[in-house]
Structures are given as C-alpha cells and as structure tokens.
C-alpha cells in the first residue's frame with residue numbers, strides 16, 4: 001500500500017525542486033515588449049475604481065488603481081464580505097488580460113473557406129454594422145424557415161449579467177440549445193445534491209464556523225470555488241482561531257491543499273464513493289450519527305443502512321481504496337465526533353463516470369452527522385434578487401423551437417438529471433442528429449481546449465455552416481469563426497456579478513469600466529440588445545423596458561438593491577444575514593426531507609418511462625470503466641487545475657506563466673508528473689523527455705518525478721498546450737484533453753475526465 005509521510009515528502013520535494021531550478025523549460029519565451037507603457041510625463045491623475053474580477057467563476061469584488069488613465073494595480077474590495085477585502089493570486093493577472101498585446105482589436109470576417117486546426121482563417125476587418133447585419137440576416141432566415149432551434153449558443157465563463165441576457169435571447173429567439181461549460185465542470189456535483197435534497201446546485205460550506213473538513217478531491221486553496229474566500233477562511237481556520245480546524249484531504253495527488261492539510265489520504269483513483277460509504281459504515285454501526293437530525297429530517301435510512309452494512313465494511317473497502325481499515329475507522333470517528341464537520345465533494349471526486357453517485361455518497365455523510373444548514377456545516381447559497389425583467393414576449397416560432405429536443409440530449413432518459421451535456425453537443429453536431437445545427441454563437445467559449453477528446457470539437461466546428469465568436473482574445477474555438485466580434489475585457493465593461501457557489505449569504509458586485517475601451521470592441525449585452533432590436537417582433541419586445549445599453553441594463557437590474565451613486569462608489573452590496581435550520585423549505589424532495597434514497601430520481605425516471613434497480617436510488621460505489629487495457633496502459637491519467645490557470649482558457653499572460661506550477665516552482669509549461677518508484681521502474685529520470693500515450697494518441701513533455709503522485713497515476717496540469725492563442729500561450733506545454741476518451745456521468749451528463757489509462761516511456 002502506498003504511503004508517504006510529510007517529512008519524506010518535503011525532503012524529496014527539496015531534491016526535485018533543486019534539480020528543477022537547475023534546468024528550465026526550453027520553451028520559455030522572452031518578454032519582448034513592456035506590457036504597460038509608462039504614463040506620459042505631466043500631471044498624474046490617480047483613482048480607484050470599484051469593479052469585479054472574471055479570472056474565475058468566483059467573480060470577486062476588486063478595486064482597480066488607475067493612474068493617468070491606465071490600470072496599474074488590482075486589489076480586493078474591503079466592502080466585500082465574501083472575500084473580506086482580499087483576492088487570490090490570479091486577480092492581478094487582470095492587468096495582463098487588459099493589456100494583452102494579442103487581443104482582438106475589431107470585428108473581422110473570414111475569407112478562407114477552409115477550416116481546421118492551424119488553418120489561417122484569413123480574417124479581414126469589417127465594420128460593426130456589416131457584422132451585425134450579416135448575422136441578423138442569417139438569424140432572420142433561420143427563423144423564417146421555422147428552425148430557430150438550429151441556433152446553438154455556446155457559453156464559457158461570463159459575467160452573470162451577460163448570462164442573464166444570453167439566456168433571455170435564447171428564450172426569445174426560440175432555441176433550447178444553450179450549451180454551457182457547466183457540463184464540463186460542475187453538473188455531477190450539482191446532480192449529487194439534487195439526488196439527496198432536490199436542489200440542482202453546488203453546496204456552500206460554512207468555513208467561518210466549521211471545526212473539521214474532510215475534502216474529497218476538493219483542491220480548496222488552489223482551484224475550488226469560491227477561491228478568494230477559501231483562502232481567506234483558510235487563514236482564519238488554521239491560524240486565527242483558538243481551535244485550529246482539522247483538514248483531511250482525499251486525493252491521489254499531493255495538491256497544494258493536501259500539502260497544507262493535517263492529513264493526506266492518497267486514495268486509489270476513482271474510489272472515493274467506496275471510502276465515503278465505508279465511513280458511513282462506521283458512523284452507522286457505531287451509532288455515531290446525529291439521531292435527532294436523522295429521525296426528524298431524513299428518509300431512506302433503512303435502505304441506505306442495509307447497503308452500507310452489506311457491502312462497505314472498512315476491511316472490505318481498504319483494498320479497493322488503498323486506505324487502510326484502521327485509517328477509515330479513525331477518520332470516521334473523528335468526523336462524527338468533531339462538530340460541526342464538513343464532507344466536501346470536489347471535482348476530483350465527481351469528475352468520473354458515476355460521479356453524481358460519488359457526490360451523493362459524500363453528501364450523505366453531512367446528513368448523518370447533522371451538518372445540514374447548521375453553523376459550520378453545508379449551507380444553501382442565497383442568490384440575490386435583482387429587479388425582475390419584464391415578461392418575455394414569445395411568439396409561436398419561439399415556443400415551437402424551444403419544444404424541440406436539445407442537441408446535447410440533456411433532459412432525456414440518457415442523462416436524467418442533466419441541464420447541459422456539453423461534450424455531447426460536439427457528437428450531435430458532427431452526426432447532424434437529432435437535427436443539423438445551422439448557426440452557432442460562442443460567448444467566451446473554448447471547448448476545443450477544455451473538453452475531453454478535443455479532436456471531436458475540431459470536427460464539429462468544421463461542420464458548422466456559420467459560426468460567430470465573441471470574446472476579447474483569439475482562441476482555439478475562435479479559429480473556426482466566420483465572424484469574430486471582439487468584446488471588451490472585464491476591466492472595460494459594465495455588468496453585475498455574484499458567486500454561484502459562494503459564501504451562503506448573498507453579495508452582488510458591480511462591474512464598471514476601470515479604463516476606457518482599448519480597442520474597437522462591443523460588450524455581450526450591447527451586442528445582444530443590438531441583435532434583438534434588429535430582429536424585430538417578439539424578440540425586440542423581450543428586451544424592451546430595461547434600458548438600451550449595458551450600463552442602463554445594469555442600472556435597471558440593480559436599482560432595487562442600492563442607489564446608483566452608492567453602486568459606483570462602493571461596488572458591492574451585501575446581505576450578510578443568513579438563516580440556518582431552514583428545514584421547512586430547503587428540501588425539494590417528494591418527502592420534503594433529506595433523502596438517503598432518492599425519491600427525485602425515482603420520480604424523474606418514471607416521468608421518462610425508464611426503470612432501474614434499487615441500487616440506482618441509493619448512494620453507492622461502482623468500479624469505473626476505464627479506456628485502455630490495464631496491461632498495455634498501466635497508469636491512470638489524472639489532471640488538475642493549478643492556481644494560475646486563468647479560467648477564460650486563454651492563458652496568454654506572462655505573470656501567470658512565470659509561476660504556473662507553484663508546487664514545483666516552475667513556469668512556462670506543464671509536466672508529466674510521475675511517482676518516484678514508478679519512474680524508477682520505467683527508467684525515467686526527473687526532467688527526461690517522455691511520451692504519455694493513451695489509446696487515443698500521445699503527447700510529449702518533460703517528466704517530473706514527484707513523490708506526491710500515487711504510484712498508479714500520472715498527473716498533468718490543465719491550461720497549457722494552446723495551438724491558436726497569443727504569443728505567451730501558443731505552443732507551450734501540452735493539453736491532456738487531446739488524449740482522453742469521451743465518457744459521461746450517466747446521471748448528470750458531466751464529462752468524465754479521469755478514466756483514461758496511459759503508458760509513459762522515454763522519448
């Protein structure tokens with residue numbers, strides 16, 4: 001069984017770190033030009049502008065220092081209660097997002113009819129008028145032919161106000177095909193909560209009051225949202241409180257969170273559900289659960305108890321998980337005894353086939369110990385109530401279009417709890433089933449980089465007859481655009497934001513331009529208002545009465561919360577009051593209780609005319625199906641999001657590149673991270689060039705011999721390997737999504753990221 005103590009790890013890290021510093025990645029480019037020009041000589045004007053960050057979905061409040069019209073510093077906003085005036089190491093990269101010399105500078109049209117990876121689109125500049133007219137004409141023709149559902153909208157990371165407007169446009173136009181990136185990131189997590197309590201959402205965790213965290217695949221201080229809050233709370237939990245909160249991390253990789261925790265459990269990949277069920281076994285059989293909570297507010301305990309006792313005795317689970325029975329008993333007893341405690345389900349645990357059941361198994365631990373909607377437990381995110389938009393005006397064409405089946409097969413028996421099955425959209429577009437897509441518009445999307453098996457997206461994008469890309473920068477998906485419409489960066493535009501998985505309490509951040517627009521760009525809200533105005537009829541009506549520009553729309557939506565001048569000055573509205581113990585309203589299940597046996601799934605399957613055996617309604621572990629024969633491909637490829645991966649998936653930022661792998665003190669690339677014993681068997685030394693090969697292809701990179709990787713695992717940081725990005729991202733590192741297979745969590749439709757086997761050998 002694999003084990004490592006902290007002292008051995010630190011020693012090994014120091015050795016490998018020293019070797020690393022001696023040799024750097026060869027691809028490190030020179031910084032040829034200054035990123036920010038010096039302010040002109042003369043009078044200095046200096047001010048702070050309250051706005052918000054969009055380098056990840058936490059969407060923190062920030063204050064931008066503007067000197068002589070140029071943004072020179074980004075700091076936290078002290079009025080924010082979510083981040084308590086702090087932000088994360090990615091926030092200041094916003095300056096390089098703004099001053100990126102490779103940004104798109106004006107609308108352009110493709111002149112090369114050939115499309116494909118690496119093929120020059122031969123874009124030529126056009127006016128905004130021409131771009132909008134051409135798009136409007138095509139949208140009008142599609143609708144006139146009764147085919148609004150053949151419009152597909154791809155959505156990457158956007159401001160909440162942009163998302164609200166995009167969703168309304170889809171509804172008014174009449175397409176069900178709003179394909180967001182959630183199906184690559186969060187849907188299994190959300191579905192696992194829905195199975196238990198009926199809320200299709202991610203949990204909030206009350207870090208300010210907890211005493212114990214058991215984190216399954218949750219990289220809390222590196223990539224887990226809300227990151228800036230997690231970092232601030234981590235300092236409080238571990239240093240500023242008289243009782244230091246204990247943290248145990250379950251992860252096949254020694255993440256930064258594991259490095260800072262009290263205990264790391266290097267679990268066999270894909271077996272978190274078995275561990276969670278074994279912990280439940282100890283809590284149930286030793287009667288350590290919160291009998292009062294379970295009795296009053298839960299149902300299904302008998303069925304759950306039966307499956308737990310029959311199949312998940314720690315001695316039986318130990319060889320599956322690689323975690324000893326002794327450790328399982330110890331952790332279970334600690335978790336039940338230290339109140340309040342949190343069992344946190346992260347993407348590393350749920351990004352698998354059956355990921356929703358894994359999340360369900362982990363979530364149930366919170367119910368067993370009564371950590372549901374209590375101080376220091378799992379809480380329920382309160383979203384702010386913006387001023388309502390006027391009623392949607394729908395014509396018959398819109399109604400008919402929206403009644404069509406979604407291209408991604410969401411809401412069907414294939415994926416009973418899915419909202420968006422992002423990756424399935426590529427296969428449907430390629431096959432032209434259930435109908436061909438005619439027009440697509442991408443809003444900051446880059447699925448050609450971020451979805452497993454990227455080659456399918458290349459094929460899908462080639463097949464689209466007409467594609468419009470809206471984003472500030474060029475990317476792999478933009479390369480297929482027939483028309484490119486550059487949008488401003490988040491430091492140049494209007495919007496409002498909140499954090500979907502957040503602090504529990506509601507907080508809204510105003511996004512206002514810190515500086516004047518640098519280029520000939522148009523924001524997403526303004527583009528959609530313009531298109532809606534040109535399309536006429538019920539679409540135009542659907543956007544009436546809430547302002548004519550982005551600024552007016554933002555003002556309209558937020559005026560019920562605070563007056564405009566205060567918005568401009570403060571930038572943050574907070575409602576910190578959070579009421580715990582809402583047991584009469586939070587459980588949206590048939591029993592109106594927390595369900596250890598999912599009545600919601602039973603009802604949904606009935607609705608869809610599908611039957612299932614009893615196990616389907618209960619949390620359980622199933623051995624994951626892997627791509628690749630174990631003998632031929634003996635290692636499991638896992639990936640992770642390092643803290644400096646910018647979530648716009650552009651990464652053309654030298655500051656982020658310079659310290660990209662903070663754990664390894666290295667930048668400008670990524671490694672194939674291999675355990676030292678495994679590397680020894682394969683005759684691979686630190687920094688050797690290696691091939692990592694799956695049944696779907698192979699990639700070449702440097703090896704990093706790392707004591708913190710499970711011996712059966714190879715780990716690669718995501719975010720590198722761009723093929724169509726700016727000068728500081730293109731051709732740097734590798735993208736593991738190029739060699740992963742396509743699989744889904746069968747409940748939520750989320751893509752599985754970690755079930756591809758590989759072999760590694762010297763290049």
Ligand code: SF4
Pocket residue numbers: 053054055056057058059060087088089090091226227228229
């Ligand atoms: S947590 Fe996300 S939104 Fe907040 S400062 Fe960091 S990158 Fe920006």
